[in-house]
């Protein structure tokens with residue numbers, strides 16, 4: 001990395017809990033749909049080690065916590081021994097390069113269909129309202145509303161998945177509470193229509209998310225747990241009438257568990273510096289100020305606004321999705337201010353083991 005005087009803010013070191021990071025450029029979780037039959041494949045070693053740097057922080061693609069968790073085909077899982085065994089060499093290879101690796105644990109909830117569910121059953125959710133058929137070009141099936149007494153077993157799925165992730169060698173887990181998947185289905189009032197103590201008001205809507213966090217923290221310890229949220233996202237028909245209040249409530253509530261980081265998706269555009277202040281139509285500043293641990297932002301960031309976010313203390317770390325996907329050597333390119341490969345959306349989520357994720361060129365040495 002560059003000498004101190006030339007160091008851009010994104011390339012400065014940072015201590016995230018007990019992890020010494022050498023820079024602030026995080027690999028965002030990126031689904032690849034190439035873990036056939038939900039088992040991580042050896043070619044994942046190539047993808048993750050391409051993006052691993054000494055002291056860098058990587059978050060895995062969304063990984064299913066149970067056989068009911070899949071929303072896309074060939075998403076990796078972490079609920080069977082076979083999956084844990086398959087993850088081990090991938091995690092080991094990332095560690096050999098000196099990077100820190102968290103597993104993003106996920107349940108898709110209603111963002112699924114019969115074909116992806118065990119025995120072709122209905123996907124589960126907080127509601128029985130389905131996604132609009134054909135939304136995002138997918139074939140969604142109407143969900144089945146979880147009974148109150150079934151909820152502890154889903155929380156247990158997250159707990160076991162976290163335990164398995166640690167057994168596979170991951171440094172921690174990121175609980176996926178974003179983008180309209182199960183946890184967010186509970187949190188958002190556009191989706192949650194429950195009348196038990198998991199719905200009806202903000203506190204009740206956030207109960208499931210916080211019970212998952214509590215269960216995972218109790219199992220593997222707060223220093224190994226992060227959470228991803230997207231209060232402003234309206235994707236998967238999961239909007240909320242008061243995202244500011246939701247985000248702030250969660251940031252404050254998460255402090256009670258002492259989790260190591262909160263990772264929040266910036267909706268539509270990034271923080272822009274105006275008169276020495278960071279402003280955005282959907283500012284994350286109140287959440288950033290409320291949360292006591294490491295704060296990660298993501299969503300549309302470039303080198304320039306990532307640097308501004310760090311320099312202005314808007315965030316501690318910045319996660320890059322599409323840019324890191326298309327530029328396996330993103331930290332080096334940022335260091336040199338080198339041109340970037342353009343990502344090719346037509347190759348996202350393809351089942352091929354190589355095309356679209358591990359075939360982007362590196363800079364010449």
Ligand SMILES: Cc1cc2nc3c(=O)[nH]c(=O)nc-3n(C[C@H](O)[C@H](O)[C@H](O)COP(=O)(O)O)c2cc1C
Nearest residue numbers: 028029030031061062298299300301320321322348
């Ligand atoms: C191909 C692709 C797959 C994604 N998969 C996931 C995922 O598994 N989990 C998740 O939380 N977000 C996922 N995202 C969202 C990214 O992590 C990120 O938040 C989003 O792309 C915005 O950041 P960017 O502008 O830097 O790409 C995905 C995005 C893309 C483009």
